[in-house]
Structures are given as C-alpha cells and as structure tokens.
Amino acid sequence: MSELVIKNLNVSIGDRPILKDFSLTIPKGEVHALMGPNGTGKSTLAKALSGHEDYEITSGEVLLDGENIVGMEADGISRSGLFMAFQYPSEIPGVTIANFIRAALTARLEEGQNFSAPAYYKELYQHMDELKIDRSFTSRAVNEGFSGGEKKRCEILQMAMLKPKYAVMDETDSGLDIDALRIVAEGVNRMRGPDLGVLVITHYQRLLDYIVPDKVHVMWDGRIVKTGGPELARELESRGYDWVKEELAEPVA
Amino acid sequence: MSKTETPDLNIERDVGNFHYDTTYEFDAGVGLSEATIDYIADVKGEDEWVREFRKKALKVFNDKPLPTHWASRDLENIDYTKIRYYLSKGQRPSRSWDEVPDEIKETFERLGIPEKERAYLAGVEAQFDSEASYSNMKEELSKQGVIFVGSTEGLKEHPEIFRKWFGKVIPIGDNKFSALNSAVFSGGSFIYVPPGVKVKQPLQAYFRINAENFGQFERTLIIADEGAEITYMEGCTAPKFETSTLHSAVVELVALKGAKIQYITVQNWSENVFNLVTKRGLAMEGAEVKWIDCNIGSRLTMKYPGVIMRGEGARGEVLSIALAHDNQHQDTGAKMIHAASNTTSNIISKSISIGQGRATYRGVVAMPKHLKNCKNNTECDALLINTNSRTDTYPAITVRGNRNTVQHEASVSKVSAEQIFYMMQRGLSEGEAMSLSVNGFVNDLIREFPMEYSVELKRLIDLEMEGSVG
Numbered sequence: 004m005s006e007l008v009i010k011n012l013n014v015s016i017g018d019r020p021i022l023k024d025f026s027l028t029i030p031k032g033e034v035h036a037l038m039g040p041n042g043t044g045k046s047t048l049a050k051a052l053s054g055h056e057d058y059e060i061t062s063g064e065v066l067l068d069g070e071n072i073v074g075m076e077a078d079g080i081s082r083s084g085l086f087m088a089f090q091y092p093s094e095i096p097g098v099t100i101a102n103f104i105r106a107a108l109t110a111r112l113e114e115g116q117n118f119s120a121p122a123y124y125k126e127l128y129q130h131m132d133e134l135k136i137d138r139s140f141t142s143r144a145v146n147e148g149f150s151g152g153e154k155k156r157c158e159i160l161q162m163a164m165l166k167p168k169y170a171v172m173d174e175t176d177s178g179l180d181i182d183a184l185r186i187v188a189e190g191v192n193r194m195r196g197p198d199l200g201v202l203v204i205t206h207y208q209r210l211l212d213y214i215v216p217d218k219v220h221v222m223w224d225g226r227i228v229k230t231g232g233p234e235l236a237r238e239l240e241s242r243g244y245d246w247v248k249e250e251l252a253e254p255v256a
Numbered sequence: 257m258s259k260t261e262t263p264d265l266n267i268e269r270d271v272g273n274f275h276y277d278t279t280y281e282f283d284a285g286v287g288l289s290e291a292t293i294d295y296i297a298d299v300k301g302e303d304e305w306v307r308e309f310r311k312k313a314l315k316v317f318n319d320k321p322l323p324t325h326w327a328s329r330d331l332e333n334i335d336y337t338k339i340r341y342y343l344s345k346g347q348r349p350s351r352s353w354d355e356v357p358d359e360i361k362e363t364f365e366r367l368g369i370p371e372k373e374r375a376y377l378a379g380v381e382a383q384f385d386s387e388a389s390y391s392n393m394k395e396e397l398s399k400q401g402v403i404f405v406g407s408t409e410g411l412k413e414h415p416e417i418f419r420k421w422f423g424k425v426i427p428i429g430d431n432k433f434s435a436l437n438s439a440v441f442s443g444g445s446f447i448y449v450p451p452g453v454k455v456k457q458p459l460q461a462y463f464r465i466n467a468e469n470f471g472q473f474e475r476t477l478i479i480a481d482e483g484a485e486i487t488y489m490e491g492c493t494a495p496k497f498e499t500s501t502l503h504s505a506v507v508e509l510v511a512l513k514g515a516k517i518q519y520i521t522v523q524n525w526s527e528n529v530f531n532l533v534t535k536r537g538l539a540m541e542g543a544e545v546k547w548i549d550c551n552i553g554s555r556l557t558m559k560y561p562g563v564i565m566r567g568e569g570a571r572g573e574v575l576s577i578a579l580a581h582d583n584q585h586q587d588t589g590a591k592m593i594h595a596a597s598n599t600t601s602n603i604i605s606k607s608i609s610i611g612q613g614r615a616t617y618r619g620v621v622a623m624p625k626h627l628k629n630c631k632n633n634t635e636c637d638a639l640l641i642n643t644n645s646r647t648d649t650y651p652a653i654t655v656r657g658n659r660n661t662v663q664h665e666a667s668v669s670k671v672s673a674e675q676i677f678y679m680m681q682r683g684l685s686e687g688e689a690m691s692l693s694v695n696g697f698v699n700d701l702i703r704e705f706p707m708e709y710s711v712e713l714k715r716l717i718d719l720e721m722e723g724s725v726g
C-alpha cells in the first residue's frame with residue numbers, strides 16, 4: 004500500500020496522445036530516476052499526475068497509498084501528499100514566499116488545528132539556511148525576478164516545508180551551477196527516508212552522482228522502455244539514447 | 257473559505273443579504289415630483305431655504321440629460337418613477353441602542369456595528385433607509401466641541417456652521433446625480449471638528465438599505481477647522497432584491513488651514529444597486545484630504561472622489577481599489593484640481609476584473625498655467641482574471657505651464673491559468689489561489705490603510721474570490 008502506483012496511464016493533450024499505457028511503481032523510501040529524450044512526455048507525466056486540466060487522463064489509474072487520485076482537483080492531490088517541483092515554476096507577483104508557504108500549510112490544517120507562526124518561521128529559516136537561500140527572500144514575491152537557480156532552490160524549500168509523501172522533481176537540476184546542484188541534491192538527500200518516494204526527472208548523470216537513485220527508467224514515446232540500476236544512467240550518459248531505440252526495435256525486426 | 261487570514265471578523269459575502277418587513281411611519285410614496293420634496297421638507301420641519309434649495313435642485317435634475325455620451329448606458333435602466341424617495345420610522349436618531357426599534361437594532365447587530373463601536377470607534381451613525389436610527393459619539397468629543405449629527409439636525413440646529421459650506425464644494429448642478437441628491441437628500445453625517453482638535457479614533461457611518469424599490473440619498477458634510485484632524489469611515493449593505501435599488505450620495509469635505517481629513521469607504525452593496533456618488537474635498541493652506549475608496553459590490557458604481565487644493569501646500573490623495581466580477585461595472589477614478597501653487601496630489605488606483613466584470617478608471621488632474629511647483633503622481637494598475645474581463649483607463653491630464661510636474665504610470669497584468677495551477681499544486685483551492693493572487697496585487701496599497709479596514713477588506717476580497725470560482 005505504501006507506494007505510488009501508476010497503471011496503464013493514457014494521457015492526451017487535445018486530441019494528441021502523449022502517454023501511452025504508462026506504468027510505474029515507486030515504493031515509499033525509494034528514489035527513481037526518469038530519463039528520456041526531449042518531448043517524450045516526462046513533464047506531461049508530472050502534470051497529469053498533479054491534476055492539470057490540460058492533460059486529459061483518458062484511461063488508467065494512479066494510486067497514492069491505495070487512493071485513486073485520477074479525477075481529483077490539483078489541490079486535493081497536493082493535500083493527499085503528491086508534490087511536484089516544476090520544470091518552469093510560475094511567478095506569483097505580490098505574494099511573498101513566507102505567505103505562500105504559510106497559506107499552503109494552513110490549507111492542510113485539520114479542523115481545530117492551529118497554525119503556529121513561531122514554529123513555522125523557525126522551520127522555514129532552518130531549511131532556508133540549509134538550502135543557502137538568504138533569509139531576505141521570505142519577503143520576496145514567489146519566483147518573481149528569481150534567477151533560474153533561485154527558482155529551483157525555492158521549489159525544494161517548498162517541498163521541505165510541505166513534507167509530501169511522494170515528490171516528482173521535473174528537471175530540478177537544469178539551470179543550476181555546480182554549487183547549487185550540490186546544495187539542492189543535499190537538500191533532497193536530507194528528505195530521503197522511509198516516508199518519502201521520489202521520482203527525479205533529469206537529462207544528466209551529474210545529478211544522479213549526488214542523488215543516487217534506486218532505479219533508473221528510460222522513457223520513449225510515452226512509456227517506459229527500459230529499467231535498470233544507477234549504471235543505466237551512466238550508460239545513457241556515455242552512449243546517448245540511440246542504442247535504447249535500436250534495442251527497442253530489435254524484437255520487432 | 258480561505259484560512260490564510262488570521263483575524264476572524266464577522267463579515268460574510270452575503271451578510272447583508274437579509275431584510276425585515278418594516279412598517280414605516282413616514283413614506284413619500286413612489287415617484288419624484290415637487291410634492292415628494294414638500295413631503296420630505298414638511299416631515300423634517302426644514303427651513304424655507306432648504307426647501308428652496310431642494311426645489312431648485314429638482315429642476316436641475318429634470319433638465320440635465322443622462323451623461324450617457326461617456327458613461328454606461330446601463331444608467332438608462334433606472335426608472336425614477338418606480339423609486340421610493342423617503343422612508344423612515346422617524347427623524348430623531350436614538351442616542352442608545354436600547355431605544356432603537358427592534359428589527360433595526362437587530363439589523364445592525366447582525367452587521368456587527370455596536371461591537372465595532374465598542375472596540376475602536378469614537379462615534380457611530382447608523383442609517384436605516386432614509387434616516388439615522390442611531391447616532392452617538394463619545395462624550396469627551398462633545399466636550400471638545402466636536403459635532404457629529406445627521407444632516408437634518410445639522411441644518412436645523414447648527415446652520416451657522418453648516419450652511420456656509422453646504423452645497424459649496426459640490427454645487428447642485430455638478431452632475432445629474434448631485435442634483436438628484438440635492439433635491440431629496442436625507443440622512444448622512446454633518447461633522448464639525450473645532451480648531452486644533454485631533455480626533456484619534458474614527459467616526460463611522462453605516463448605511464443600510466432595507467426596503468425594496470428604494471433610493472437612498474444621504475448627504476455628508478465634514479468640516480475640519482484649522483489644524484483639526486478626523487478620520488471618517490463608511491460602510492454599507494443592502495439585501496439582494498430582484499428590482500434595482502438606487503444609492504446616490506453627496507459627500508463634501510472641507511479641510512481648513514492645516515487640517516487633515518481621511519475618508520474611508522468600503523462599498524459592498526448587493527448586485528442590484530446603482531451606486532452613483534459624488535465626493536469631493538476642499539483643502540485649504542497646508543491641509544490634507546485623503547480618500548480611501550474601495551468598491552467591491554454594486555451593479556454599477558460611478559464615483560470619482562476629488563480634491564480641490566485651494567491653499568498653498570495643500571495635499572490631496574485618492575487610494576482606490578475596485579473589484580468587478582460578472583454583472584458588475586466599477587467605473588471609478590479620481591479628480592485632482594490644483595488651485596494653488598506648491599500643491600501635491602497622489603492617485604493610486606488598483607482594479608481587478610473577473611470573468612465578465614468590467615473596471616474603468618477615469619482620472620482628471622488639472623494644473624493651471626499660472627501655478628508653479630505643483631506635483632501629481634498617478635498610478636493605475638489593473639489585474640485581469642479570465643480573458644473576458646475588461647478594463648479601460650481614461651486619464652485626462654491637463655497640465656498647463658512648465659513649472660509643474662505630472663508622473664503617470666499604468667499597468668495591466670493577468671492571473672494566468674499556470675499561476676493558479678502552480679498554487680493549487682501546493683494545496684490551495686482555486687478560490688484561495690485567486691484570492692491570494694488578488695491580495696498580492698493590492699497588498700502594497702492596503703498596507704497604507706488603517707488596520708481595521710485592511711483586515712476587513714482582505715476578508716471581503718477572500719470571500720468574493722471564493723464566490724467567483726465557477
């Protein structure tokens with residue numbers, strides 16, 4: 004039960020099918036990497052799981068610890084415990100990071116529970132320090148005028164504060180310099196543990212040197228075509244995707 | 257409902273949507289004629305000059321065309337023959353809530369007025385349809401010579417103070433609706449603050465419409481004598497009727513040398529109310545008039561608070577927020593008339609249009625050539641939510657001469673679907689996401705408002721946004 008199960012998921016944008024019988028299971032406590040050429044549908048998977056309206060799930064199931072989240076609104080999915088670190092995070096003018104994360108946490112309060120501001124700020128500052136985000140950022144509007152790297156670190160900060168059960172990190176490494184990459188990876192590693200399952204979408208082995216995955220999946224044309232251990236990512240790094248494609252074509256030939 | 261705002265104020269989106277069947281001892285009947293005016297003047301026992309003033313105004317009203325050459329044609333939908341112009345239970349407000357008739361007392365209790373009075377107000381006037389039912393002010397203020405009464409009492413008992421300025425800041429013929437108000441006005445506040453008296457807590461007026469097919473025409477005149485200071489707040493609600501309701505007020509402010517007047521409005525009329533209001537302040541030497549004007553409700557609001565800076569060093573300010581959702585048109589703005597050198601004005605207007613909602617900004621800044629060192633700053637920001645929304649900006653700036661400066665900035669931004677999705681991915685409902693975005697848009701302006709009002713306003717915005725999720 005403690006796993007995120009994606010079963011035969013078919014997702015279309017408009018009339019165009021993008022995910023084709025996509026299946027993947029991420030048990031809690033594991034980190035899986037998802038790799039694949041541009042345009043194969045990795046971000047589509049992340050958005051469809053998160054309940055984005057433009058990504059229509061035509062069939063299939065997504066079970067989060069046994070609960071089917073297909074058809075739920077994006078906010079409900081989030082509160083059920085799925086977090087997505089966006090490839091391109093949106094700017095929210097006028098809304099400070101502190102207020103935004105606070106609102107997200109308050110939205111999770113149960114009836115009768117109270118929000119404790121001192122405890123909140125203590126934790127927020129701790130995570131900011133760890134992620135080397137200057138404390139002055141609390142009063143800056145979310146992602147507004149942030150550099151690419153600052154945006155990605157802010158995504159990890161939100162993840163740390165919201166403590167999801169499962170996280171999909173869409174190219175969180177892109178746009179990061181070497182130091183930031185290490186900081187972000189360390190942040191994720193700190194969160195690793197029996198209560199979190201992670202899907203890391205990336206193009207580069209570099210990130211996986213820091214966040215060592217339990218499994219690596221290769222995606223092609225809307226589904227997973229190959230699964231292996233960390234060595235698979237290294238192989239992709241040196242050989243590219245063509246051999247996967249060839250391997251894929253073999254049985255048919 | 258959003259849980260992002262901590263204070264728990266007793267305001268609901270529909271809190272004003274209830275009404276009591278009330279028997280009115282005084283009813284001018286339906287329609288508008290000289291007889292209506294005689295009825296009102298008789299009931300109030302007004303002096304002859306007031307009756308003449310009203311009759312002159314009626315003539316101006318009848319003669320003036322609707323301003324549809326520039327304003328919304330929706331104005332044509334007001335049927336003046338179907339409106340009731342005067343309804344009351346009596347002309348003397350009670351000084352204690354215990355003496356207020358039950359259903360009226362209950363109305364204001366439901367709206368939380370006595371509670372706020374105890375919490376932070378220096379005085380309250382609560383108007384129910386045409387007359388104030390309750391009017392009271394802290395005793396220490398009366399001892400300092402502050403006068404806070406209704407228009408009837410003000411004109412009758414203190415003519416030496418009020419007659420001098422009555423109808424002078426906003427003449428009868430200023431526009432068709434100022435003429436209408438001048439003809440049938442009833443209720444509103446007359447305030448006089450003696451020289452040097454600084455009233456620390458705000459005075460509050462609450463305007464309640466209870467009756468259907470009714471027109472409310474309150475008239476307010478505030479005079480702050482030399483060096484005096486006063487903050488006045490007004491709130492309003494009405495039940496939501498099928499038929500339209502008319503609210504047409506005239507508010508005149510006079511800030512004498514070195515005085516400061518701050519006038520705050522949170523307009524939350526129900527969606528059947530035509531809200532056509534004329535507001536203007538006169539600022540003498542070194543005086544300051546500041547309008548904080550927030551329009552959340554109504555069907556059509558036309559309101560352009562203004563300041564005439566008559567004395568050197570005078571300052572005028574309009575800070576406004578307008579929120580228009582489906583079936584609403586907020587046509588608001590500001591007028592800054594620089595009539596002396598070294599005068600300064602500031603306009604910050606923020607509008608939010610949702611769905612089919614329409615927000616219009618109209619501004620006038622006038623600086624005649626012979627003046628020097630006048631400054632105006634105007635900022636107009638519009639936020640659109642959903643592509644159908646419409647916003648228009650019509651700034652008219654008349655600066656003549658080269659010794660004055662005007663600075664104008666305008667922006668239009670949108671809350672994108674991706675932004676809302678991003679926020680929802682963090683667990684906020686669509687309504688919470690929208691209200692957080694809207695709060696983000698108005699935040700820097702709301703920070704300028706007195707605390708009690710900013711809290712109330714944020715709360716109202718939250719409720720509006722929750723309600724506009726389709």
Ligand SMILES: Nc1ncnc2c1ncn2[C@@H]1O[C@H](COP(=O)(O)OP(=O)(O)OP(=O)(O)O)[C@@H](O)[C@H]1O
Nearest residue numbers: 016021039040041042043044045046047048057090
């Ligand atoms: N909102 C959208 N509207 C139309 N087409 C879309 C949309 N989102 C994705 N697509 C299309 O779906 C396909 C898969 O896109 P997706 O973003 O999922 O790829 P990806 O694997 O994340 O690629 P990358 O590695 O470049 O991030 C692409 O052809 C893309 O153009």
Ligand SMILES: [Mg+2]
Nearest residue numbers: 045046047090
């Ligand atoms: Mg992508």
